[in-house]
Amino acid sequence: MRQSIGDWTRSGSPWVWLNAGAVAISVIMVIGLLILIASRGLGHFWPAAIMEADVRAPDGSRYHMVGEKVEAVTVPAEQVRAAGIDVPAGQETVDRYLMKIGNRDVYGSDFRWVIADHIEQISHPESLIAVERREWGNYYGYLLALKENGQVIAQQGKGENKIWPEFEKRIERALNIHDEIYQIEKHDIGRINYTIERLRLKQRSLELKGKDTAQNLAEIDAERAQLNAEYEVLQAKLADLYVAANRDSFVAMAMNGAETEVSLSKVVRAFQPNMMGLGDKMAFYGAKLWEFMTDEPREANTEGGIFPAIFGTVMMVILMSILVTPFGVVAAVYLREYAKQGFITRMIRIAVNNLAGVPSIVYGVFGLGFFVYFLGGHIDDLFFPEALPAPTFGTPGLMWASLTLALLTVPVVIVATEEGLARIPRSVREGSLALGATKAETLWRVVLPMASPAMMTGVILAVARAAGEVAPLMLVGVVKLAPSLPLDGNYPFIHLDQKFMHLGFHIYDVGFQSPNVEAARPLVYATALLLVVVIALLNLSAIAIRNHLREKYKALEM
Known part of the structure; x- marks a missing residue:
């Protein structure tokens, strides 16, 4: 018997298909977004070939260009004509290339847009080098000579590779010296300075x-004299290391023919991408990706890594979870198990639900006013008077950021925990009481363990929201660049008063505050992908704990 349209509609099947289609579209959009972010971000670390070509300028002159092609776009021909560039009549679109020419200290900008039709005599010489520097971005050109203490020790002509092995050895030596300098400055001298400051406060x-x-x-x-003596020894060693680091330099020729001398102490790595095979490129890609995840940022956050931001994000989320869970669970237990169900309780639940919809920046303003200025100021007066007028806890920091986000996410934990408590059958409570257990024992040994999966669901939702929040953190602790991690080897080891870096704020800063937009764009995509991965890992960890608890107490629910 054939089913009519009305019967089919009343059966609810259209809504099932509608929901399934909506879920499928959402999944496709999420996967597409992740693919876009991954392709734009992860492709940045692949060693692109360096192009050498002659380019015709809009005024008819020609110039030599060396660099790598970063992006290709197609624009309307009218837009190009409006910029004063001649385009053949009848041509409707024009291809443009974004070229990374590097050498910002020479040209003032390390990116340039070029009309594809204006590029002539393209070649990819194997002797072209790319040098990643600690300042001024990449250098592209031809290696000409090596110097030691200002004296030429090896040289070659343009297009040759005779001195490249020696060049790599000296770069490795300079990097080892740089690591020693970093260890002394960041850790040894940092420890001494921290101890001297504690002596001053004492x-x-x-x-x-x-x-x-x-x-x-x-x-x-x-004790101070002993520390000063250690400091003098380290300073003398540091001076010797700086002399050794600045011993070697190299001379290279840029695309305009200008020769530049660069100290090897300013070099991170040098490579010849036009000579690399697939295996070399994959090894280079892995090294760059590892550097991105484990190193510190440099060059206004447009180069280097983002490890401090990863560390700060994870540590803040862990602290927030530790703070929000007991508060949310206690509030939910009181509302469900002890409070008299009436008008006041209903108003409290309505208030909790409304708190979940308050804009996050409002929590940031509250955290700044109450936690930082009021609570932190009084803590300084009571426990850190020796540090005044410099604030200790009376300034934005990791503790106040975690507390602010705990306050922001506590409604989620309350609601999830209440729902879990409501699902526990009344007969379970009555059975425990009938066996002689008190109400507190029943709650602690029976009810809360059975409701723990719901608690973990609330924590998962809280982590997912808190890890991506940026607006309140800008007021209560996050900074563009933190000089040190909030966890180190100096007593008391966890420095809750310190400011920290955060992946979400790092994306905002690099994407919208960077002076070099073209260089920052791929790092925005890469950092966004990493933030999604970090949130996913935190959530998966919480989900694994929740599933374990659900299996453990499943027998009690039957």
Whole structure:
């Protein structure tokens, strides 16, 4: 018997298909977005070939160009004609290439748009080199000579590769020296400076308490003198390392024929992409990707890595989860198990649900006013008077950022936990009480374990929201570049008062505040992909815990 359209509609089948289609479209859009982000971001680390060509300028003159093609776009011919560039009559579109020419210290800009039809005599010489520097971006050109203490020790003509092996050895030596300098400056001297500052605060504390006796001050002075002696030794070693690092340099020729001398202490790596095989390129790609995830940023966050931002994001989310879980669970337990169900309880639930819809920037303003200025200021007055007027906790930092996001996400945990408590049968509670358990024991040993999967669901939702928030963090602790990690080897090891970096804010800063937009664009995509991966890993960890708890207490629900 054939089913009529009305019967089919009343059966609910259209809504099933509509929901299935909506879910399918959403999944396709998410996958497409991830593919777009991955292709735009991860492709940045692949060593592109370097092109050498002659280019016809709009005024009819010609110039020599060396660089790599970054992007190709097609624009209307009228747009190009409006810029004063001649385009053949009848041509409707024009192809343009974004070329990374590097050598920002020579040309003032390391990117240039070029009309594809104006590029002539294209070649890819194997002797062209790309040098990644700590400042001024990449250098593209021909290696001409190596110098040691200002004296030429090896040289070659344009298009030759005779001195490349020696060049690589000296770069490796310079990198080893740079690592030693970094270790001394960042860790050894940093530890001494941190200890000296704590001695200063200890002395100030003794003065405020009236305990600055000669004996106590002598002990502090003796310890300070020992630290100063260690500092002098490290400074002398550091001076020798700087001399050794600046010993070698290289001379190269840029595309305009200008010869430039660069110290090897400013070089991160040098490579010849036109000579690389597939295996070499894959090894280079892996090294660049590893550097991106484990190194510190440089060049206004447009080069280097983003490890401090990864670390700050994960640490903040973990602290937020530790803070939000007990508050949310206690509030939900009170509302469901102890509070009298009436008008006031309903109003509280409505208020909790409304809190979930408050814009996040409002929480940031509240966190700045209450946590930082009020609570942090009073903590400084009570516990850190020796540091005043410099604030300790009376300034934005990791603790206040975590508390602000815990406050932002606590409604999610409350609602999820309440729903989990409501699903537990009343007979389970009555059975526990009938066996002689008190209400507190029933709650702690029976009800809460059975509701733990719902609690973890709330934590998962909280992590997913908090990890991507940026607006409140801009007010309560996140910064463009943090000089040190909030977790290190200096007592008390976890520095909750320090400012930190965050992946979400890093995306905003690089994408919208960078002075070099073209160089920053691929890093925005790569950082966005990494943020999605970090959030996914945090959520998967919480989901694994929730599933384990669900399996553990499944028998109690039957």
